[in-house]
Amino acid sequence: MPDIHDLISKTNGSRLHSLSLDTSSELRSPKATAVGNDGKTNVVQAFLDVETDVGRGKGVVRLVYDGEWKCFTLYTVLEEMKGYEESIGKRRPYGVVHGERTDKRNWADRRREEREMEDGVEPTVLILGAGQAGLTVAARLKMLGVKSLIVDREERIGDNWRTRYHQLVLHDPVWFDHLPYLPFPENWPVFTPKDKLGDWFEAYVNLLELNAWTRTTISKSEWSDEKKQWTVTLERMRDGKMETRIVHPKHVVQATGASGEPNFPSHIKGLDNFKGTRLVHSSKFTGATPSHGQNKKAIVVGCCNSGHDIAQTFYENGYNVTIVQRSSTYVVSSETSADDLAELYGENGIPTHDADMLFHSIPNPVLKKLNVAKTETLKKVDEKLLTGLQKAGFKLDKGPDGAGLWIKYLQRGGGYYLDVGCSQLIIDGKVRVKQGQEITEVLENGIKFADGEVVEADEIVFATGYLNMRTQCRKIFGDEVAERVGDVWGFDAEGEVRGTWRKTGHEGFWFAGGNLALCRWGSRRLGLLVKGLVEGVCAYGDL
Secondary structure: OHHHHHHHHHOOOOOEEEEEEOOOOOOOOOEEEEEOOOOOEEEEEEEEEEEEOOEEEEEEEEEEEOOOEEEEEEEEEEEEEOOOOOOOHHHOOOOOOOOOOOOOOOHHHHHHHHHHOOOOOOOOEEEEOOOHHHHHHHHHHHHOOOOEEEEOOOOOOOHHHHOOOOOOEOOOOHHHOOEOOEOOOOOOOOOOEHHHHHHHHHHHHHHOOOOEEOOEEEEEEEEEOOOOEEEEEEEEEEOOEEEEEEEOOOEEEEOOOOOOOEOOOOOOOOHHHOOOOEEEEHHHOOOOOOOOOOOOEEEEEOOOHHHHHHHHHHHHOOOEEEEEEOOOEEEEEHHHHHHHHOOOOOOOOOOHHHHHHHHHOOOHHHHHHHHHHHHHHHHHHOHHHHHHHHHOOOOEOOOHHHOHHHHHHHHHOOOEEEEOOHHHHHHOOOEEEEEOOOEEEEEOOEEEEOOOOEEEOOEEEEOOOEOOHHHHHHHHHOHHHHHHHOOOOOEOOOOOEOOEOOOOOOOOEEEOOOOHHHHHHHHHHHHHHHHHHHOOOOOHHHO
């Protein structure tokens, strides 16, 4: 309580103006419900309307009766700032000026000038990365009237998905993946193929009029504590020529993904000795060439989503495949996972914004405890699958402290597989598992393990994940910035995810990353933070 009192004192109190029940729909009105799969925690749940001196927001409260009424959870979140509301709905642009005009430019002319930052125009926010994180942040800022520029090294928007391995589809269902302002159409497949998603990202940029430069990299950057701005040198390949542009944004957002540099095990002895066709990290794997009866052999090191998908790709192209599992993996079938989400995110689910409110309104430490029962329920649904994997020598876990997939994702960023077919290949013996043995050496024709076994291979793929986001921060922005931002991902002392969508420790520098659902939610939070700082509504030290 002293910490809460001190915080409120330092920030001019809560600045709360009003707090009231939201009864605008049956869903939002107060109701009795149970929290958690075991049904043991019965609560009264209600949505809230919140207004402060500076903005309006929403909330969710859950009350529990234990001899007296107590607040089990209370969550409030800012939705808009007064005087700086989003330019959507009734505030949308008019699109035309009727009557006599002296300005001969049409929409296409003005759009080109805006996109190219002509006549010395500067972006207030520079966003590095045109994946789901970068695009959603840019979209939020666009609606808030903050000028931003996305830069990406790829040839086209969406290539960060198109260039990944051939068979890749999203493992989360479409209802969980909608982007802000432009949800997927009603004929969109449940699980999105990578190339289709890349095309959607490209359309998203064009339709929402986001400013994006492809084939562009940051060659130099420097932050001025005195001026509170960056000096960033951009190298852009355009029309076959390299152009240099120096910009001075107030804010930089690193949106290069929730992970950092590829975690390639360069310490393993003999990597240069391999004489096979290919030895790569999974980030460089684009597909497998059909074996055509040549009895080709492949080893995939790593048992998370990418490792399983790549192993399945090799098998489907006629390879003899061994997947190497070093520790344990949380496995749930994609159908079971989608069914678990369906009450909030499904064909007959509730509005996405309401679903997001409920999804994010339980503190992570509480959610972790509640998810233990859910994990046991999902385990029973997938019992046949999981038993078969164990019989095949595959080692399973139930996530951190038995809390399952979502908590493992937030704490670790990996260590799980949403099964889309490879588990059955393992159960049937079509993909062999090598479990619990360290690699001692890469040989000319395969891998030698600590137990002395040699597994032959024509191709080796290390699906060994990625390093922390700070590794890319250090590579792009230098040691000084990387040291100031602190750790990223995983839980802090209060159970919140570190570093992303929030204050990083370096003024004017932000991390954005995660799956599509997390980007949809976090982008609004980050957009409002940046808008508040730009307009002087808040100060960085008060965040």
